[in-house]
Amino acid sequence: MFKAIIIGSGPAGLTAAITCAENGLDVLVIDEYMSAGGRLLGQLYEQPDGSWWNGLRESKNLYTTAISLGVKFHFNTSVNNIEKRNNRWVVYTEKGTFYTENLLLATGAAESPVPVPGWTLPGVMSVGAAQVMTNVHRVKPGKRGVIIGVNVLSSVIAMELHLAGVEIACLTLPKMNSIANKEGNPSQVLDSLLHVSHMATSPLIRYGSKLLKNDFIKNLGIHFYPKKGFKMWNTPIQLRKAVIEIYGKDEVEGVVVAAIKANGEVVPGSEERIQADFVCIAGGLYPLVELAALAGCPFFLVEELGGHVPLHSEKMETPLEGLFVAGNITGIEGAKVAAAQGRTAGLAMAIHSGIKGLDTEIRHSMDMVKQTRESADIQFHPEIEVGRKRILREWEISQTSKQNHEALMG
Amino acid sequence: MNENVMIICRCEEVTYHELVSTATKYKCSARELKLRTRAGMGYCGGRTCRTMVEKIAQSMGTNTPTETNISLKVQPPIRPVSFENLGRISK
Amino acid sequence: MTERIIDHPILGKMEDVNHVTFSFNNRVYKGLENESLAAALLANGIRTLRYQEESGSPRGIYCNIGHCYECRVTVNGQPGIRACITPLKEGMTVESSGQLKIKEKEV
Numbered sequence: 223m224f225k226a227i228i229i230g231s232g233p234a235g236l237t238a239a240i241t242c243a244e245n246g247l248d249v250l251v252i253d254e255y256m257s258a259g260g261r262l263l264g265q266l267y268e269q270p271d272g273s274w275w276n277g278l279r280e281s282k283n284l285y286t287t288a289i290s291l292g293v294k295f296h297f298n299t300s301v302n303n304i305e306k307r308n309n310r311w312v313v314y315t316e317k318g319t320f321y322t323e324n325l326l327l328a329t330g331a332a333e334s335p336v337p338v339p340g341w342t343l344p345g346v347m348s349v350g351a352a353q354v355m356t357n358v359h360r361v362k363p364g365k366r367g368v369i370i371g372v373n374v375l376s377s378v379i380a381m382e383l384h385l386a387g388v389e390i391a392c393l394t395l396p397k398m399n400s401i402a403n404k405e406g407n408p409s410q411v412l413d414s415l416l417h418v419s420h421m422a423t424s425p426l427i428r429y430g431s432k433l434l435k436n437d438f439i440k441n442l443g444i445h446f447y448p449k450k451g452f453k454m455w456n457t458p459i460q461l462r463k464a465v466i467e468i469y470g471k472d473e474v475e476g477v478v479v480a481a482i483k484a485n486g487e488v489v490p491g492s493e494e495r496i497q498a499d500f501v502c503i504a505g506g507l508y509p510l511v512e513l514a515a516l517a518g519c520p521f522f523l524v525e526e527l528g529g530h531v532p533l534h535s536e537k538m539e540t541p542l543e544g545l546f547v548a549g550n551i552t553g554i555e556g557a558k559v560a561a562a563q564g565r566t567a568g569l570a571m572a573i574h575s576g577i578k579g580l581d582t583e584i585r586h587s588m589d590m591v592k593q594t595r596e597s598a599d600i601q602f603h604p605e606i607e608v609g610r611k612r613i614l615r616e617w618e619i620s621q622t623s624k625q626n627h628e629a630l631m632g
Numbered sequence: 633m634n635e636n637v638m639i640i641c642r643c644e645e646v647t648y649h650e651l652v653s654t655a656t657k658y659k660c661s662a663r664e665l666k667l668r669t670r671a672g673m674g675y676c677g678g679r680t681c682r683t684m685v686e687k688i689a690q691s692m693g694t695n696t697p698t699e700t701n702i703s704l705k706v707q708p709p710i711r712p713v714s715f716e717n718l719g720r721i722s723k
Numbered sequence: 724m725t726e727r728i729i730d731h732p733i734l735g736k737m738e739d740v741n742h743v744t745f746s747f748n749n750r751v752y753k754g755l756e757n758e759s760l761a762a763a764l765l766a767n768g769i770r771t772l773r774y775q776e777e778s779g780s781p782r783g784i785y786c787n788i789g790h791c792y793e794c795r796v797t798v799n800g801q802p803g804i805r806a807c808i809t810p811l812k813e814g815m816t817v818e819s820s821g822q823l824k825i826k827e828k829e830v
Contacts, residue, residue: 256810302709334683339638344770344783351787359762360728386728400691401684515706676792
């Protein structure tokens with residue numbers, strides 16, 4: 223029995239663990255990865271003040287702090303199921319069963335692929351896989367790669383690969399189909415990139431500051447729908463080409479690209495081959511909500527948050543007593559927002575377990591989440607605020623109807 | 633290789649053609665599409681292809697929009713469990 | 724063959740590495756202790772980790788963080804182990820799983 227159990231040791235889970243421990247709770251953190259940090263591990267980018275955001279170092283610092291506060295960790299441990307029994311949450315793992323009255327789901331996000339013929343060949347990997355291989359394990363994903371899918375995440379990772387000396391032949395689109403209808407349409411891809419860059423407090427400009435300002439945005443402006451593409455960090459970006467096939471006998475040998483019209487239609491006869499020994503698929507991220515679904519949490523589909531998210535309050539509570547959520551399970555945002563949410567969740571768990579006098583602190587932490595969001599280096603969806611408001615409104619509606627119901631029954 | 637034989641569910645090797653033609657023929661929801669084709673029912677539990685299966689159902693206009701529910705049900709265990717461990721858990 | 728990034732402009736030099744020996748499909752390789760099995764194999768130029776049960780099509784790492792199970796291999800006799808989240812230890816015996824009766828790639 224632990225006062226608090228946290229599933230996921232990314233920025234949200236670690237910060238929540240530290241917060242719980244600071245308030246005297248004994249905490250167990252479970253993660254199926256080998257070490258602490260989650261998606262934070264692979265992150266590496268230059269911040270507006272010129273310093274580098276080093277995910278490996280941030281992860282290590284959070285982990286060391288948690289350990290010094292007595293937080294227990296079970297790594298390489300997958301959670302198979304959770305359920306509520308006798309007012310306690312039961313967490314089933316391959317290494318045993320654990321119990322708590324305060325359970326936090328901080329399981330993060332998974333990548334949603336854009337499929338391309340040949341994408342099961344060894345050498346094809348998600349763009350996040352290439353990031354982890356390069357920055358965490360320090361093994362090059364290959365000699366020369368092609369990234370399929372042009373978005374904030376893939377641009378960031380392309381820069382990281384470039385930094386590590388991995389050659390990227392190009393970033394380009396997937397061929398449009400029923401699945402990749404937005405990702406394969408040049409106008410829509412450009413719109414979404416410009417939308418992000420046009421915002422008054424442009425995250426794309428702030429992110430990677432100098433590099434992006436000089437290369438990426440300028441080129442987008444100058445070469446509207448550029449037929450020849452443009453370069454960013456010496457990497458060609460092709461919005462008017464699409465990969466129609468990944469080829470190779472037993473492993474990736476290259477891709478076939480074709481010219482596409484502004485609406486994504488392939489120009490017949492324009493096919494050409496690009497040699498590569500690895501290919502990255504970049505279709506974006508979606509909240510990984512499996513455990514919340516098993517627990518019976520209500521969901522709402524909020525596109526601005528990246529998909530279906532569990533209903534939750536600003537204090538990161540779900541409608542199920544003792545079940546909390548934080549980080550990308552609540553919507554796709556950067557690691558700093560996730561960490562800020564983790565602090566709120568940790569305080570909410572401490573309050574739920576009976577610790578008094580945390581009201582001011584939790585209110586402050588909720589303000590910090592907003593502030594962090596407003597000044598975020600990276601933003602994956604331009605309308606994130608809209609999504610956040612939507613889920614909070616749904617929470618209020620559910621609370622009102624619950625109160626009405628109780629009044630009626632009372 | 634053409635798009636029709638392109639694999640969507642990597643675990644069960646269900647193709648794009650199979651999914652699109654099933655969705656067209658039965659005008660079915662994402663969940664029915666999964667049950668009919670086995671897409672998303674393999675080793676990974678649908679974590680990799682879930683969003684793609686949902687998009688196919690949506691693009692055919694055959695997925696009843698379930699705004700307040702996740703359209704593809706999640707069932708335990710969400711990670712494969714060995715028989716040895718299964719025995720331990722039930723004790 | 725892919726390379727290790729020994730020196731990184733921001734992350735610096737790789738520290739505290741300890742070499743260990745392991746085997747993959749009966750062949751002996753060297754890797755770094757506690758790195759992921761997937762990283763150790765890739766650093767040795769190995770991308771194909773298994774063959775799909777029915778068609779026998781070759782598969783390698785896809786998500787690299789334990790979500791997709793594409794990299795599952797048999798480790799010390801235990802099948803279904805995700806190479807991407809398993810730390811490498813001295814003397815590990817690793818085998819690729821695959822289609823029954825499919826001809827293994829040259830061992």
